[in-house]
Amino acid sequence: MRIMTDLGWLDARIVSGPPRVAVLWHSMFTDSRSWNRVVEDLRESRTLVLVDGWSFGKSADLGQVVDDFIDRCVQGASAVVSQVQDELAPGPVDWLGSAWGGHVGLQLAAVQPDLVRSLITVSTPIPAASAAMRRQVKMLLPVYRAIGMRGPVRQGLLGGMLTDRTRQSDPEAIDALVAPMSRPNRGAIARTVHSGVLNRKDLAWAAALVTCPTLMIATDDRGEWSPSECAKITSAMKDARSAVLTGTRALPSLECPGELAALVIDFWAGAGSRNP
Incomplete structure (x- = not known):
């Protein structure tokens, strides 16, 4: 599936399943292959649309740095859903x-x-990028443009995204980051990356407006977004809960x-019974 947006084409892979459709949007620094390990389980519950x-992936290159990036991403996400409704299911x-995909979905x-x-x-951290993350990204982006995924760029990205255990024992997971970059x-x-990280804005206002059943999943090893911060946000939302991996x-x-x-499957089962 190819979806035309103001920022260029988005490419999406469709994995057939039951009539209900789930749209999956990946994290920054990787692409839709980062979902490959959950696809076979999730397709038992939903038809999956995996957006790059x-x-x-096969999506268009971003032509310029975008200040209001998540706003523009939401416009693209709306186009994705519209095409899904036309081609797959109303x-x-x-x-x-x-x-990144969580930020887009939250605001959508x-x-x-x-x-x-x-x-x-x-x-998916709700606050804007921390000062420490901004400094690291600002430092590494020019180096990345010059030398690509080598040296300090590779080390910094893998260290920020994957645990020590994964980096030491899981070459397939490493490739899911190294290959797209x-x-x-x-x-x-x-x-x-500049648009999505350095220009990222606080999305607490969006969380406060969300009314659909929501699950926010935090991890125990990401300093930028702790389980307690995640639980605090969901406790103030209309119909939300948090979980920790x-x-x-x-x-x-x-x-x-x-x-x-x-x-995901457990949440979909419960959300489906509340929101047909």
Whole structure:
């Protein structure tokens, strides 16, 4: 599936399942292959639409740094849902987003609630990027443009996204980060990272507006977004709860796919009974 947006084409892979549709949008620094380890479990419950964000997968390169990036992503997400409704099934979708994809889904559910049946965010910080993260990204982006996924760039990215155990024992998980970031379109990828990380704004206002059943999944090894912060946000929302996955940092879909899939499937079963 290819979806035209103001920022260029988005490419999405469809995995057939039951009539209800879930849209999955990946984290920054990787692409839709980061969901591969949960696809077989999740397709038992939903037809899956796995979106590649701009500059990743087969989607169009981002042509410029975008200040209001999540706003523009939400416009693209709305186009994705509209095309899903035309080609696959009418009605709202279940949204599953990791970090970047969680930010997009959260704001989409806030401003266009008719499009989102339920929302799951995975390792998705609600505040704007921390000063420490901004400094690291600002330092590494010029180096990445110059040398690609080597040296300090590779070390910094893998250290920030994956636990020590995964980096030492799971080459497939490492490849799910290294391969998308090793493509020749480094300038476009850098623009997407700049837009999505350095220009990220606090989304507490969006969380306050979300009314659909929501699950926010935190991890025990991501300092930027702790389980307690996640629980505090969900406690103030209309119909939300939090969960914690242990032994993982920013990408549970790679590091603990079985546990993540179980949480998602259980939530979908409950949300479906409340929100047909």
